[in-house]
Amino acid sequence: MSLVRVHNFSVSLDGFGTGEGQQLDAPFGHAGPRLMKWAFETRTFSQMGIRGESEGSLGVDEAFASQWAPGIGVEIMGRNKFGPQRGPWEDEEWKGWWGDNPVFHTPVVVLTHHPRPVLEMEGGTTFHFVDADPVSALKHARALAGDLDVRIGGGVSTIRQFLEADLIDHMHIVLVPIVLGRGERLWDGLEGLEQRFEIEVTPSPFGVLHLIFTRRTDG
Amino acid sequence: MSLVRVHNFSVSLDGFGTGEGQQLDAPFGHAGPRLMKWAFETRTFSQMGIRGESEGSLGVDEAFASQWAPGIGVEIMGRNKFGPQRGPWEDEEWKGWWGDNPVFHTPVVVLTHHPRPVLEMEGGTTFHFVDADPVSALKHARALAGDLDVRIGGGVSTIRQFLEADLIDHMHIVLVPIVLGRGERLWDGLEGLEQRFEIEVTPSPFGVLHLIFTRRTDG
Numbered sequence: 355m356s357l358v359r360v361h362n363f364s365v366s367l368d369g370f371g372t373g374e375g376q377q378l379d380a381p382f383g384h385a386g387p388r389l390m391k392w393a394f395e396t397r398t399f400s401q402m403g404i405r406g407e408s409e410g411s412l413g414v415d416e417a418f419a420s421q422w423a424p425g426i427g428v429e430i431m432g433r434n435k436f437g438p439q440r441g442p443w444e445d446e447e448w449k450g451w452w453g454d455n456p457v458f459h460t461p462v463v464v465l466t467h468h469p470r471p472v473l474e475m476e477g478g479t480t481f482h483f484v485d486a487d488p489v490s491a492l493k494h495a496r497a498l499a500g501d502l503d504v505r506i507g508g509g510v511s512t513i514r515q516f517l518e519a520d521l522i523d524h525m526h527i528v529l530v531p532i533v534l535g536r537g538e539r540l541w542d543g544l545e546g547l548e549q550r551f552e553i554e555v556t557p558s559p560f561g562v563l564h565l566i567f568t569r570r571t572d573g
Numbered sequence: 574m575s576l577v578r579v580h581n582f583s584v585s586l587d588g589f590g591t592g593e594g595q596q597l598d599a600p601f602g603h604a605g606p607r608l609m610k611w612a613f614e615t616r617t618f619s620q621m622g623i624r625g626e627s628e629g630s631l632g633v634d635e636a637f638a639s640q641w642a643p644g645i646g647v648e649i650m651g652r653n654k655f656g657p658q659r660g661p662w663e664d665e666e667w668k669g670w671w672g673d674n675p676v677f678h679t680p681v682v683v684l685t686h687h688p689r690p691v692l693e694m695e696g697g698t699t700f701h702f703v704d705a706d707p708v709s710a711l712k713h714a715r716a717l718a719g720d721l722d723v724r725i726g727g728g729v730s731t732i733r734q735f736l737e738a739d740l741i742d743h744m745h746i747v748l749v750p751i752v753l754g755r756g757e758r759l760w761d762g763l764e765g766l767e768q769r770f771e772i773e774v775t776p777s778p779f780g781v782l783h784l785i786f787t788r789r790t791d792g
Contacts, residue, residue: 543754557776
């Protein structure tokens with residue numbers, strides 16, 4: 355069976371995966387780019403064109419960042435990672451935050467209570483809008499992924515739902531030592547999570563911490 | 574001026590410094606000993622007699638744990654670190670969780686709305702019960718400490734109050750990768766704390782993370 359993986363997902367010291375007040379020009383709300391700064395410095399993100407100022411680093415941050423694409427056949431994301439619209443789609447012409455040629459280059463399942471037709475983008479990304487619980491969404495995603503793995507792309511509530519349903523095999527969380535104060539908490543409702551995972555920790559010279567959660571096989 | 578320091582204070586991944594339901598036989602509530610396990614393995618804690626099973630380690634956990642006493646002239650603690658009683662003191666014969674010969678061996682200022690006479694214990698520890706805000710309590714403590722430093726001993730709300738009042742110079746927080754789910758959160762109300770501190774991170778082979786906060790002097 356293919357694996358379900360989370361990559362490059364950052365949280366603050368106080369557990370927030372995003373700030374308050376998401377808007378079109380502020381995908382992370384008041385947190386701004388602070389949670390992802392470590393990633394913008396890596397070669398992987400530089401080559402995605404998300405930040406293009408430098409060639410990008412090849413250190414431990416890059417070693418982790420580069421894991422996100424290889425072996426992945428599909429991403430599942432929450433609607434808020436696609437765009438800031440809420441409720442029924444008012445503007446189907448607007449095709450999300452990810453531009454004409456999104457970075458995914460695979461099918462992407464967007465969880466929403468408001469399905470709409472499949473959106474085919476340049477470069478192999480297709481957005482599939484699905485109203486489903488985590489188990490059904492994963493089944494749908496696996497059918498699109500073939501033998502490859504499934505990435506849970508976020509945001510916070512999407513990852514939390516998949517953790518609650520115990521559907522995640524590998525999870526890469528980046529702890530950023532800032533206190534955001536408000537936003538959406540990743541760990542809420544997950545008391546005892548450590549009993550289901552081995553947790554390995556690696557600090558980076560950039561000042562963040564890479565936490566690798568691997569589902570225990572002995573339980 | 575002497576420094577104000579925090580040492581060996583553990584929090585969970587979700588930011589709780591103690592669990593829910595503190596009682597006489599459960600100082601950390603439902604968290605039990607999990608937040609302090611790393612410390613029990615060190616030589617410093619072994620020699621305090623808090624856990625006596627082994628000689629204790631001399632690794633990085635010990636290197637940090639051993640910093641808590643040298644140079645300290647007084648500790649300030651919240652009432653809940655002294656004991657689980659609430660409201661007016663009903664039993665002044667009971668002299669706290671710390672036994673006849675407490676580990677502190679210095680004056681200790683206990684913050685409480687219910688002052689009582691100074692309690693002299695064996696080994697040089699004296700408990701001073703003081704009803705004061707952080708600034709006044711610190712003034713009181715400094716008078717007892719002479720030229721030596723002041724340790725803020727916890728619990729959670731005591732450290733938070735001193736951080737809110739910007740009275741802390743050095744802080745050693747140990748991040749334990751468990752999800753407690755409930756209890757008292759350390760980081761609440763401290764949005765932007767990182768702007769006031771340099772933060773250095775060191776992982777230990779035991780699986781915890783030592784975070785050293787040093788007050789910035791450039792701001």
